Amino acid sequence: MGSLSSPVDSTKPFNPIDPTELVVESSLVTNFIAEYYQTLEHRPVQPDVTPGFLTVQLPSEAPLASESVESILQDVYDKILPGLTHWQSPNFHAYFPITCSNAGLLGEMLCSGLNVVGFAWSASPAATELEQVVVDWMGKMMGLPQGLLFSGGGGGVLQGSTCEAVVCTLAAARDRALERVGDDMFNKLVVYCSDQTHFSLKKGSKLVGIRPANVKAIKTTKNNEYGLCPTDLRDLVASDVKAGFIPIYLCGTIGTTAFGAVDPIRELGKVAREFNMWFHVDAAYAGSACICPEFRNYMDGVELVDSFSTNPHKWLLSNMDCCFLWLSDPKRLINSLAAEANYLEGGNETMVDYKDWQIAVSRRFRAIKLWMVIRRYGITNLMSHIRSDVSMAKRFEELMLSDRRFEVVFPRKFSLVCFKLRGNKDDVPESVDEDCGLSRDSELTRELMASVNSSGKAFLSGVTIGSLFFIRCAIGATLTEDRHIEGLWKLIQEKADEICVDHDLEFRV
């Protein structure tokens, strides 16, 4: 660790924001993080620990006296780091990447250092206005329609997560529907999604009181590339309406969690309009890719949405946490979420009071982080960051396709590659719906993933759909370079060789 020493002096009066201490101690932490990033690729991505490993190492009582930053950092190094899954490791390819950057970290420091709470415009005017500027910037960067931007009569907000964005928009959709049909119809309200929609929709629906049975997930198929089929949706909604149900909300996804699949936004939007449903699009992961024009075709029809959300902490170098939510008619959200308290001076029509755009009243100054990231890197660098991840994923997919033992189970759209091992010696045609030796393949694929992950040299995650188990390789940790992808491919091949020997498998070349 660094050589600076932390000037904790117990004879001095307690001053938790002593500026001299701040400069010294923050550089201790910065050095610590820099060294962590530098050495991260050599750490096993997942920890080798058993439950309780940390608890037994730490005192059960909080300290009475002050401790130095050095000794705390020493414990982070000795006790915490070995128990972490290293999400920033260049060899982390599980779930979706949660990217970080220097600018993202500096932005977080400003957010935390200024520590203002812009719940209303008047509570910190620049915090609110900067957020308005940044949500419009990002909307324009992604090519969102004018109608979702402040400058076009809509507007946006920065929240912490997609789940929060979903809860807020569900509440608005619920209240809009109840206004129309009356409160006693509450149990008839229905929310629609696909079986690939992120479970945050189910969670959110529960929170706003929708009966779990009234959250209807339409089955997707390989034929539809795991997208929500508009005809299936229309049929189901129409028959529900006949049966006396009230459709209130449809969730489409750009970049599903399992496959990175894309729902047909325009066609879904038309069904939503026809039945007067709120149409939300969740682009938590893939939304960031839309800053590159070549990905905007996936947003075709986005002018039909009521709301759209994306998490730049996933793919846009914006350290946890941050979710953009845009709305075509923010008034409807405000109607549901506004609750005046007499100690809060009500704003006027022209000022945005962000407490009415989210769950909590208090809020973080996330806008300054996004402003830092976007300004520090510029759109050009952000685009090349996305493109470089996509091209690494393309390279990885090509390597997979060149080896007959592997099958890419879904054509890659972004930087997620889904694959499995083929255990069958014969060229049996396979589909996800029929089990042609699928369970056998799934078993071998599971074994492959376990052996890659337990090597500590990479971390992949898997998904089970019906009898199919496949591995997801999500490329895009900030530190990942071409050489890591080559290394990963070698590692996967080695482990596959071992499995082939163990199971006495042969492949026709």
Ligand SMILES: *Cc1c(COP(=O)(O)O)cnc(C)c1O
């Ligand atoms: C990651 C992800 C989410 C999770 O959202 P939170 O921000 O953690 O609530 C939701 N939807 C999709 C498609 C995701 O990829």
